[in-house]
Each structure stands twice: as structure tokens, then as C-alpha cells.
Amino acid sequence: MKKWESYEEVAAYLLDKFARDFGLERVEGKQTIQGQRSGTEWEIDAKGVRKGNEGFIIVECRRYTASKQNQEKIGGLAYRIIDTGAEGGIVVSPLGLQEGAEKIAAAENIQSVELRSDSTIYDYFLRFLNNVMVGVHDTIHFEDEVIVIKK
Numbered sequence: 001m002k003k004w005e006s007y008e009e010v011a012a013y014l015l016d017k018f019a020r021d022f023g024l025e026r027v028e029g030k031q032t033i034q035g036q037r038s039g040t041e042w043e044i045d046a047k048g049v050r051k052g053n054e055g056f057i058i059v060e061c062r063r064y065t066a067s068k069q070n071q072e073k074i075g076g077l078a079y080r081i082i083d084t085g086a087e088g089g090i091v092v093s094p095l096g097l098q099e100g101a102e103k104i105a106a107a108e109n110i111q112s113v114e115l116r117s118d119s120t121i122y123d124y125f126l127r128f129l130n131n132v133m134v135g136v137h138d139t140i141h142f143e144d145e146v147i148v149i150k151k
Contacts, residue, residue: 066104071100
């Protein structure tokens with residue numbers, strides 16, 4: 001499995017785990033949705049569904065470790081939101097957004113979620129708004145010894 005595929009799966013899993021914090025009922029994995037204006041199909045990394053199926057948001061995962069998400073990339077997500085009738089979006093990346101991208105995100109109801117690039121479903125550092133979620137997983141090994149004494 002490629003690292004970006006794993007990142008998408010981990011992001012969708014964690015967003016689903018914390019769905020209520022985003023005002024969502026659930027987060028579904030990768031799928032294709034239909035553009036209403038363009039008539040084209042869009043493959044999205046995940047889909048956040050509002051309570052009672054009352055709308056959805058698009059989740060875009062970008063595991064770029066050298067730079068923040070730029071204006072052009074967030075503009076592309078903004079168009080997918082408009083074209084599909086989504087209520088907004090979530091962009092998941094390790095480094096967050098550049099200044100121009102932040103302006104587009106604010107205008108188009110796109111939340112930025114920072115998720116470390118090496119995250120797993122057990123070990124993660126997830127930050128959005130003023131919230132930080134941390135997962136730590138460790139293995140503990142127990143040994144036991146029984147001694148039988150005959151009398």
C-alpha cells in the first residue's frame with residue numbers, strides 16, 4: 001500500500017471517530033460523487049455526512065510534507081464543493097494552509113485539519129480549530145510463572 005493511500009484511510013477513520021466534533025453523523029471512505037453543474041464525476045477521499053443525511057461535506061487528504069496547501073489546491077476543492085452541492089469541506093494535511101488558501105477556506109466553509117504524515121489509527125496527532133486529539137499505542141508484554149511444590 002502506498003503511504004498516501006494509508007494516510008487517506010487513517011484520516012477517514014479518525015474523522016469518523018471524531019465526527020461529532022465536526023457536526024457530522026459519520027464519515028465514509030473514498031467514493032465517486034456526481035457534479036451537478038458540470039455533469040462530471042469526482043473521486044473524493046472521504047465524505048462527511050450530516051445528521052439524518054441532511055447534506056454532506058467533501059474530505060480531501062493531502063499528505064504533502066514539504067509545504068502547506070496553496071491557494072490553487074484549495075480553490076480546486078472549493079470548486080468541487082460548488083459543483084457537487086456539498087455544504088463545505090475538510091482538507092487534511094500535515095502542515096496546514098498557506099495564507100491565500102486560508103482565505104479561500106474561510107470563504108467556502110472549508111476546515112483545515114492537521115494530521116501528522118506518519119499517523120496510524122492508534123498513533124496520531126490531529127489538530128483542528130482549537131482542538132488537539134492525540135492517540136498513543138503501546139504494546140505491553142506480561143509474563144507469569146507458576147511454581148508447583150509437591151508436599
